[in-house]
Amino acid sequence: MRITVNVNGEDHTREVEARHLLVRFLRDDLELTGTHWGCDTSNCGTCVVLMDGEPVKSCTVLAAMAEGHETRTVEGLADGDRLDPVQQGFIEEHGLQCGFCTPGMMLSGRALLDRNPDPSEDEVREAISGQLCRCTGYLNIVKAIRWAAAHESAGREEAGSQA
Amino acid sequence: MQVPASFEYQRAQSVEEALELLGRFGEEARVLAGGHSLLPMMKLRLAGPEVLVDINDLTELDHIDETGGELRVGALTRHRTLLESPLVGRHFPIIHDAERVIADPPVRNRGTIGGSLCQADPSEDLSAVCAALHAVAVIRGADGERGVAMADFHRGPYETAVGAGEMLTEVRFPVRPGSGSAYEKLERKAGDWAVAAAGVALCLEDGRMTHVGVGLAAVGAGGLHAEAVQELLEGREPSPELFEEAGRVASASCSPVTDSRGPADYKRHLAGELTKRALRRAVARAAAPAAAVKEG
Numbered sequence: 001m002r003i004t005v006n007v008n009g010e011d012h013t014r015e016v017e018a019r020h021l022l023v024r025f026l027r028d029d030l031e032l033t034g035t036h037w038g039c040d041t042s043n044c045g046t047c048v049v050l051m052d053g054e055p056v057k058s059c060t061v062l063a064a065m066a067e068g069h070e071t072r073t074v075e076g077l078a079d080g081d082r083l084d085p086v087q088q089g090f091i092e093e094h095g096l097q098c099g100f101c102t103p104g105m106m107l108s109g110r111a112l113l114d115r116n117p118d119p120s121e122d123e124v125r126e127a128i129s130g131q132l133c134r135c136t137g138y139l140n141i142v143k144a145i146r147w148a149a150a151h152e153s154a155g156r157e158e159a160g161s162q163a
Numbered sequence: 164m165q166v167p168a169s170f171e172y173q174r175a176q177s178v179e180e181a182l183e184l185l186g187r188f189g190e191e192a193r194v195l196a197g198g199h200s201l202l203p204m205m206k207l208r209l210a211g212p213e214v215l216v217d218i219n220d221l222t223e224l225d226h227i228d229e230t231g232g233e234l235r236v237g238a239l240t241r242h243r244t245l246l247e248s249p250l251v252g253r254h255f256p257i258i259h260d261a262e263r264v265i266a267d268p269p270v271r272n273r274g275t276i277g278g279s280l281c282q283a284d285p286s287e288d289l290s291a292v293c294a295a296l297h298a299v300a301v302i303r304g305a306d307g308e309r310g311v312a313m314a315d316f317h318r319g320p321y322e323t324a325v326g327a328g329e330m331l332t333e334v335r336f337p338v339r340p341g342s343g344s345a346y347e348k349l350e351r352k353a354g355d356w357a358v359a360a361a362g363v364a365l366c367l368e369d370g371r372m373t374h375v376g377v378g379l380a381a382v383g384a385g386g387l388h389a390e391a392v393q394e395l396l397e398g399r400e401p402s403p404e405l406f407e408e409a410g411r412v413a414s415a416s417c418s419p420v421t422d423s424r425g426p427a428d429y430k431r432h433l434a435g436e437l438t439k440r441a442l443r444r445a446v447a448r449a450a451a452p453a454a455a456v457k458e459g
């Protein structure tokens with residue numbers, strides 16, 4: 001079947017089988033290998049991407065189901081050379097070690113901040129609770145997302161005072 | 164790499180079209196809602212439908228309305244929508260108790276109430292919740308609509324009253340004054356399926372418990388509707404001794420199996436203990452609804 005899926009703001013049309021999973025479509029067809037793939041059983045959360053702004057596990061979504069929706073992957077986080085504050089937060093707070101869970105963690109962090117600009121530590125932990133990290137012990141991931149929250153709110157205040 | 168076997172994909176644009184497709188393909192077709200039970204089962208070859216009818220575009224099935232003394236929840240309503248609905252929390256704190264501990268945020272973004280009930284896995288939290296609340300499932304087919312009480316909806320593990328060519332469109336919950344409800348679940352880790360869980364819903368009328376509903380999850384299909392516990396409690400005044408007795412009856416009436424989540428006798432013990440805890444909280448909430456709102 002022929003599907004058109006919008007990924008990071010661009011439409012991509014491909015001929016696929018109905019059983020083709022979104023994670024494979026992103027990685028194999030579009031060569032967007034930033035979306036990782038781990039357990040294949042909707043448990044580890046490394047395959048998390050955003051669909052219409054909300055985190056979903058792309059190993060458990062058919063590529064065909066993504067048609068008509070906006071998919072955002074880690075490749076769509078930065079604005080040209082300017083990193084998203086969540087990405088910057090992972091650098092500042094040492095939020096990754098091997099990096100396997102990182103794209104999904106950053107996308108869940110982004111989705112959280114878009115709804116809740118000043119999340120508590122518990123709210124951050126809840127938001128990433130469907131995603132496993134075998135390296136960091138989570139502490140620095142939580143700090144990274146909160147770094148981004150603080151940074152974005154400072155940015156908003158600055159913009160406000162300039163206006 | 165796990166991939167489902169080949170199938171034909173149909174994306175329905177209306178309930179009528181979905182029913183037409185389901186009618187045309189009969190036993191070969193399955194509804195695809197959130198896909199978070201069905202796709203994993205297809206990957207494992209535990210399910211092999213030839214046609215999937217995707218209902219995700221049917222926004223008319225994604226709604227929560229209060230009308231005529233009922234809360235009507237569309238079959239495509241996601242776990243997350245239920246969790247975030249103040250209306251649901253106000254009438255049925257049991258649903259929020261359960262939704263907080265069903266899977267994890269990305270799964271809750273996709274999974275639906277209709278999929279949960281139709282999956283009919285004895286470990287499904289919303290099945291126990293809907294059993295406790297004496298919900299009514301609205302099933303639609305080519306010949307129209309019928310309402311089926313939860314006790315008749317679940318026919319056994321992975322079996323429901325939804326026939327070939329039919330689909331679940333709505334779940335209706337009776338809204339009653341003086342009601343209270345609660346869900347207690349023990350899980351091994353955040354987002355996991357229950358080791359065991361218990362849901363209780365009731366009303367307090369002149370100090371007596373009425374419309375009592377008790378549903379148990381993960382302790383065998385027979386536990387889903389804990390009728391013996393309901394009968395014990397109906398019309399009685401709450402007391403610690405009665406709660407103890409209710410726990411004993413819950414333990415005795417379920418049939419858990421030993422698996423990776425724990426041995427059967429432990430789960431049996433949990434069924435009793437969690438029933439008591441849910442009962443205490445449900446009664447407290449019915450007695451002081453304002454406090455329950457603050458807590459919830």
Ligand SMILES: Cc1cc2nc3c(=O)[nH]c(=O)nc-3n(C[C@H](O)[C@H](O)[C@H](O)COP(=O)(O)OP(=O)(O)OC[C@H]3O[C@@H](n4cnc5c(N)ncnc54)[C@H](O)[C@@H]3O)c2cc1C
Binds near residue numbers: 193277
């Ligand atoms: C990692 C993970 C953890 C989970 N943890 C929990 C948990 O702790 N507790 C819990 O209760 N659940 C849990 N679940 C299950 C989750 O709640 C699922 O989303 C739910 O069971 C199925 O909903 P769905 O919309 O995804 O259904 P689908 O997978 O789309 O469908 C399930 C079945 O129902 C049928 N169906 C769906 N909708 C309809 C309809 N309207 N009419 C007729 N038939 C229909 C389908 O044909 C299929 O047979 C978990 C799932 C995952 C992947």
Ligand code: FES
Binds near residue numbers: 042
């Ligand atoms: S690969 Fe999707 S959840 Fe693990």
Ligand code: FES
Binds near residue numbers: 096097098134136
């Ligand atoms: S950084 Fe290695 S899994 Fe998270």
